Amino acid sequence: MTVTGKASYSESQLYVDGVTVSFDGFKALNNLSFTVDPGEMRAIIGPNGAGKTTMMDVITGKTKPDEGRVIFKGDIDLGKHDEAAVVELGIGRKFQRPSVFENHTVFDNLELAIKSDRRTFACLFDRLDGARRDKIDATLERIGLTAERDRLAGQLSHGQKQWLEIGMLLVQDPELLFLDEPVAGMTDAETEGTVELLRDLQGERSIVVVEHDMAFVHALGVKVTVLHEGSVLAEGPMEQVQSDPRVIEVYLGR
Numbered sequence: 001m002t003v004t005g006k007a008s009y010s011e012s013q014l015y016v017d018g019v020t021v022s023f024d025g026f027k028a029l030n031n032l033s034f035t036v037d038p039g040e041m042r043a044i045i046g047p048n049g050a051g052k053t054t055m056m057d058v059i060t061g062k063t064k065p066d067e068g069r070v071i072f073k074g075d076i077d078l079g080k081h082d083e084a085a086v087v088e089l090g091i092g093r094k095f096q097r098p099s100v101f102e103n104h105t106v107f108d109n110l111e112l113a114i115k116s117d118r119r120t121f122a123c124l125f126d127r128l129d130g131a132r133r134d135k136i137d138a139t140l141e142r143i144g145l146t147a148e149r150d151r152l153a154g155q156l157s158h159g160q161k162q163w164l165e166i167g168m169l170l171v172q173d174p175e176l177l178f179l180d181e182p183v184a185g186m187t188d189a190e191t192e193g194t195v196e197l198l199r200d201l202q203g204e205r206s207i208v209v210v211e212h213d214m215a216f217v218h219a220l221g222v223k224v225t226v227l228h229e230g231s232v233l234a235e236g237p238m239e240q241v242q243s244d245p246r247v248i249e250v251y252l253g254r
């Protein structure tokens, strides 16, 4: 630990260091810096246009920063890797809209996700071995879809599709997982189920949840980073950031 008590560069799972991204002179990210610890779950909130998507695009290799660096696991400079390489390094990203294979069963979706995991050379194997089958069964249990394993993914509810997609990322064992608005469009019961699922996953890997739903973020009970105009406006427990006058102004002033 450093004297300030903040996680140091080498101890962080993710170290975003002074990242700036400009689009035609407009700074979507403006000297953005934050860290995520190994095994930490972090919520990132911010009004529309705050830079949340651009932040994920930079970390996952889709957009190159004009300035600054993103360091993974202490020594991997993500700016030197493209999107496919970032996935192989162990960073998963779930986009807002579920993109499951609707005409395949729930089980087959998870099997396809395992087979697409190039890190384990799984694509070389035609048939599922016992270990992979066990992994799929355990994942089905975790995402609450054991009873749906043989249903077509297209027949699932919106919430169940979101959980399936989270499962498709989990079978690839990412060390850092980005979830973009995972509860958007979910029923209250599905949102509660997602809180339980994420709590169950907490500690195993680093998870960054980007969300607009404040009640959901509150229920997660994790440290919150507030983005505004491409920078960190506030950071801390939800109760603390919610009562921060600068955060209130940014949200109410719109």
Ligand SMILES: Nc1ncnc2c1ncn2[C@@H]1O[C@H](COP(=O)(O)OP(=O)(O)OP(=O)(O)O)[C@@H](O)[C@H]1O
Residues within 6 Å of the ligand: 023, 024, 027, 028, 046, 047, 048, 049, 050, 051, 052, 053, 054, 055
């Ligand atoms: N390719 C682009 N070209 C020009 N401007 C862009 C581009 N991508 C993003 N921006 C702008 O950068 C700013 C940040 O956008 P970004 O999508 O990262 O915000 P966000 O926090 O994800 O917003 P939302 O909550 O609405 O999804 C916005 O003002 C947006 O209009």
